[in-house]
Amino acid sequence: MSDELDILRQYLGTRSMRYTPEREAVVREIFSRHDHFTVEEVYLALYKKRRHISRASVYRTIPILVDAGLVAPVFQEGGITRYEHTYGHEHHCHLRCLHCGRVVEFSEPALAAVEERLAKEHGFAIRGHKLEVTGACPTCQKM
Amino acid sequence: MSDELDILRQYLGTRSMRYTPEREAVVREIFSRHDHFTVEEVYLALYKKRRHISRASVYRTIPILVDAGLVAPVFQEGGITRYEHTYGHEHHCHLRCLHCGRVVEFSEPALAAVEERLAKEHGFAIRGHKLEVTGACPTCQKM
DNA sequence: CTCGATGCAAACTATTTGCAGGCAC
DNA sequence: GTGCCTGCAAATAGTTTGCATCGAG
Numbered sequence: 001m002s003d004e005l006d007i008l009r010q011y012l013g014t015r016s017m018r019y020t021p022e023r024e025a026v027v028r029e030i031f032s033r034h035d036h037f038t039v040e041e042v043y044l045a046l047y048k049k050r051r052h053i054s055r056a057s058v059y060r061t062i063p064i065l066v067d068a069g070l071v072a073p074v075f076q077e078g079g080i081t082r083y084e085h086t087y088g089h090e091h092h093c094h095l096r097c098l099h100c101g102r103v104v105e106f107s108e109p110a111l112a113a114v115e116e117r118l119a120k121e122h123g124f125a126i127r128g129h130k131l132e133v134t135g136a137c138p139t140c141q142k143m
Numbered sequence: 144m145s146d147e148l149d150i151l152r153q154y155l156g157t158r159s160m161r162y163t164p165e166r167e168a169v170v171r172e173i174f175s176r177h178d179h180f181t182v183e184e185v186y187l188a189l190y191k192k193r194r195h196i197s198r199a200s201v202y203r204t205i206p207i208l209v210d211a212g213l214v215a216p217v218f219q220e221g222g223i224t225r226y227e228h229t230y231g232h233e234h235h236c237h238l239r240c241l242h243c244g245r246v247v248e249f250s251e252p253a254l255a256a257v258e259e260r261l262a263k264e265h266g267f268a269i270r271g272h273k274l275e276v277t278g279a280c281p282t283c284q285k286m
Numbered sequence: 287c288t289c290g291a292t293g294c295a296a297a298c299t300a301t302t303t304g305c306a307g308g309c310a311c
Numbered sequence: 312g313t314g315c316c317t318g319c320a321a322a323t324a325g326t327t328t329g330c331a332t333c334g335a336g
Contacts, residue, residue, distance in 0.1 A: 016311095016314095016315080017315070017316090018309085018310050018311075018314095018315055018316065019310075019311095020309080020310070020315090020316065020317080022316080022317070023316090038300095039300085039301085040300085052318095053317085053318090054317065054318045054319070055301090055318095056301090056302080056303085056317075056318065056319080056320095057316080057317060057318075059300090059301060059302075060302090060316085060317090076219055079299075079300065079325085079326075080299095080300070081300085081301095095261050095265060095267060097267070098270060104261075104265055104267075106261065106264075108257055110253050110257070111274075114251055114253070114274075114276070115276060118238050118247075118249065118276055119278075121249075122238060122247050122280070122281075123280070123281035123284075124238060124240070124247075124276075124278040124279060124280055124281070125278050125279040125284050126276060126277075126278040127241060127277050127278040127279070128276075128277055128278075129274065129275065129276040129277065130273075130274070130275045130277075131254075131257075131272065131273070131274045131275075132272065132273045132274075133257070133258060133261055133267075133269060133271075133272040134269075134270050134271055134272070134273075135262075135267040135268050135269040135270040135271075136267060136268040136270065137265070137266070137267055138265075138266035138267070141266075141268050159289090159290080159336095160290070160291090161289095161290060161291060161334085161335050161336075162335075162336095163290095163291060163292080163334085163335075165291080165292070166291090181325095182325085182326085183325090195293095196292085196293090197292065197293045197294070198293095198326090199292075199293065199294080199295095199326090199327080199328085200291080200292060200293075202325090202326060202327075203291080203292085203327090222300085222301075222324075222325065223324095223325070224325085224326095
C-alpha cells in the first residue's frame with residue numbers, strides 16, 4: 001500500500017469521511033504523474049483509463065488532498081489552477097518561463113532561515129512558503 | 144505630474160495607444176491607495192467618487208498597467224485576483240495569515256542572489272520573483 | 287477624419303452547488 | 312440502516328468580448 005493512500009485513509013477516517021473508490025482513483029492518478037496538473041487533466045486522464053469519475057468529484061476531492069497535505073496548488077495560468085503532489089518530495093520552488101510556460105524546479109535552503117526570522121519578528125506560526133521566479137528561458141530569449 | 148502618469152503616457156505613446164481620461168483615472172485611483180486591491184474595489188471606489196468608468200474598462204486597463212510595470216498581481220483569494228501598485232516601491236514579499244487574510248510585507252535581500260544563481264545555472268533572463276509565506280498570525284493562533 | 291477606446295450586455299469558463307439515488311461503514 | 316458521497320445539470324461569478332458609438336491624436 002502506498003503511503004499516500006494510507007495518509008488519505010487516515011485523514012478521512014479521523015473525520016468520519018468516507019474512503020471511496022473515486023477518491024482513491026484520483027490520488028492514484030495524481031501520484032502516477034509528475035507534472036503540474038489541472039483538474040481537467042486529471043479528469044481526462046482517468047476518463048481515458050475507463051475510470052469515469054465526474055468532474056464534480058474531482059473538484060470536490062482536490063481540496064481534501066490539499067488539506068491532507070498530499071497536494072498543493074502551484075500557480076494559476078489564465079484562470080486555471082495547476083497543482084502538484086507534494087507528499088514524498090522535498091519542498092522546492094519554481095522558475096517559470098513567461099513565454100512558453102516551461103517550469104524548472106529548484107530548492108532554496110535559505111528560505112528556512114527566512115521563515116524562522118518571520119516567525120520571530122511577527123509572531124506567525126509559519127505553515128509554508130511559495131517562491132516563484134519568472135523570466136525568459138534560453139529558447140524564448142532567442143526569439 | 145506624477146511619475147506613474149508619465150510612465151503610462153510614455154508606454155501608450157510608443158505603441159499608438161491612447162491616453163484616455165478613463166485610464167488616467169484608474170491609475171490615479173490605484174496609486175492613491177496602499178492596499179491589495181481587486182478590480183471590483185477600484186471600480187467601486189471610482190464610482191463613489193462620481194467617476195463612472197465601466198468594469199470592462201477597468202478590466203481592460205489593468206493588464207496594460209501590469210505590462211507597463213506599474214502594477215502587479217499579488218495573489219488570488221477565492222478566485223479573485225488582488226493587485227498592488229509596484230512603481231515607486233522597493234520590491235517586497237508577503238507574509239499572509241491563512242485564517243484572517245492579514246498581510247505583512249517584508250523585504251528579503253537574499254533573493255537577488257537567488258535570481259543571479261538561477262540566471263547563471265539555467266540561462267534564464269530573470270524578470271522577477273514572488274515569495275509568499277503563509278501561516279497563522281498571532282491573533283488567529285489564540286483562537 | 288481615423289482608428290483605438292468606451293460602455294453595455296451577452297458570452298465564456300472554471301468552479302460550485304442542489305438534489306436524487308448510491309454505497310461505505 | 313444512516314448519512315456521507317456521487318453524478319448530473321443548473322447555478323455562480325470573475326473575467327472577456329461583440330458591437331455600436333465616442334473621442335484622442
